[in-house]
Amino acid sequence: MSNLLTISEAAELLGVSTKTIRRWEAEGRLNSSRTEGGHRRFTVSDLIGNKQDNSLTVAYARVS
Template identity: 50%
Template sequence: MDKSFAAEPLLTPGEVAALFRVDPKTVTRWAQAGKLTTVRTLGGHRRFIESEVRELLRSATSDES
């Protein structure tokens, strides 16, 4: 894991999906499309930087209003 992300809280695809009320596979597609930065665990699982996810959530909810 990159040291710049060491202090950042990370979220699982399921946690991100719950915040956006979408399927976890949708979150994976967003990552593949470059909409979200992923960090890989030693086991190869995707994790997402919480601050980036929350910022995307804020911009998505402000676009809807």
Template identity: 50%
Template sequence: MTAATERLLTPGEVANLFRVDPKTVTRWATAGRIGSIRTPGGHRRFRETEVKALLSELTTEATEPVRH
């Protein structure tokens, strides 16, 4: 998928994936923890591939056994 055809997610959709409040997603974007783009109307949108990569990375970290 090219950048022009990549699916863009709303803060609510991202929040559902991470099981957090949409305001949390907005705070993450403001802090630079997750990249976002703005629509011509000023709304935030998130690239699906970036969101899924971050979710996968965090899920992997959470499920790896603790090494002593």
């Protein structure tokens, strides 16, 4: 298995849409390389690091 993923595979791994992956790349939040045909490729290690960086903690507290 190659450690380079397509945009669809990256989106599936992170649990987001391909549109979100494109936006994150444009914002500089994700690094990608391009094939000769101009298709984006993402490394698994970059995506895993991004997934950990974007974790969200939600706290719920009920106040009477």
